[in-house]
Amino acid sequence: xxxxxxxxxxxxxxxxxxxxxxxxxxxxxxxxxxxxxxxxxxxxxxxxxxxxxxxxxxxxxxxxxxxxxxxxxxxxxxxxxxxxxxxxxxxxxxxxxxxxxxxxxxxxxxxxxxxxxxxxxxxxxxxxxxxxxxxxxxxxxxxxxxxxxxxxxxxxxxxxxxxxxxxxxxxxxxxxxxxxxxxxxxxxxxxxxxxxxxxxxxxxxxxxx
Numbered sequence: 001x002x003x004x005x006x007x008x009x010x011x012x013x014x015x016x017x018x019x020x021x022x023x024x025x026x027x028x029x030x031x032x033x034x035x036x037x038x039x040x041x042x043x044x045x046x047x048x049x050x051x052x053x054x055x056x057x058x059x060x061x062x063x064x065x066x067x068x069x070x071x072x073x074x075x076x077x078x079x080x081x082x083x084x085x086x087x088x089x090x091x092x093x094x095x096x097x098x099x100x101x102x103x104x105x106x107x108x109x110x111x112x113x114x115x116x117x118x119x120x121x122x123x124x125x126x127x128x129x130x131x132x133x134x135x136x137x138x139x140x141x142x143x144x145x146x147x148x149x150x151x152x153x154x155x156x157x158x159x160x161x162x163x164x165x166x167x168x169x170x171x172x173x174x175x176x177x178x179x180x181x182x183x184x185x186x187x188x189x190x191x192x193x194x195x196x197x198x199x200x201x202x203x204x205x206x207x208x209x
Contacts, residue, residue: 026185027201031178035164038177039076041069041202044162044170047091047115048084055171057112059195065173068199073206077104078158080170084115087123091115094127096154097145103135110134173198175205 024030043062045052055061066075079095081088091111098104110130114121121127131137145151165174173181181201187193 022201022204025182027182027197028175028185028205029180029182031165031174031180033166035161035174035177038161038164038174040073040176040206041065041075042161042165042174042177043075043077044080044167044172044174045077046080046083046088046170047095047111048088049170050116052171053112053116057109059191061171061195061198064195064199065202068203070206075173078161080162080167081159083170087127090124091127092158093146093151093155094131096151096158097131097142098135099154100145100148100150101135101137101141103131103137106135107131173202175202176208179205179208181205 022028045056062075062077069075077095079092081092084091094111095104098107107130110133111121111127114126114130121130128139128142131142132139165177165180171183175181181198186201187197
């Protein structure tokens with residue numbers, strides 16, 4: 001019984017020590033105006049953003065965050081349209097198509113690579129072709145989704161969410177509509193430390209009210 005007790009005490013102390021490392025204004029920021037109704041963990045990104053590319057394709061921050069979340073929580077990703085010129089809005093709508101068809105995981109890497117690495121995605125046609133090749137979406141199904149009410153609603157939802165949290169830049173992750181992870185306040189001594197601390201901060205904030 002003593003061993004179990006000491007083990008429990010050790011776990012509590014370890015959590016307290018970890019939580020004590022996270023300070024409002026340093027590793028995270030409390031929003032001035034909490035945004036109710038937003039997904040529990042909301043990530044904003046742009047396929048045109050070099051830092052977002054590293055965040056997703058090099059550091060795999062989103063994957064690390066997902067692994068550390070409770071079973072009933074998930075990361076919802078919204079694309080922003082203020083980067084990429086005219087294509088910014090087009091890609092935001094294409095991301096809404098991906099959300100509606102449930103193929104986000106299949107198209108994320110190809111779109112990132114096509115825009116930033118190979119420069120093979122340059123217009124709506126090449127973007128659509130990526131969905132066909134990477135996700136097996138039929139061209140007519142893509143077109144139907146593109147023009148659907150659901151996709152138009154998802155585009156509006158992404159735009160509204162960015163306004164609700166007063167989004168200033170990407171990549172950015174918000175928790176419970178109340179907290180934003182402060183990218184610049186995390187441990188940058190190594191990539192592994194940064195990614196692990198990012199995941200731990202999100203996990204900590206999930207438990208905050």
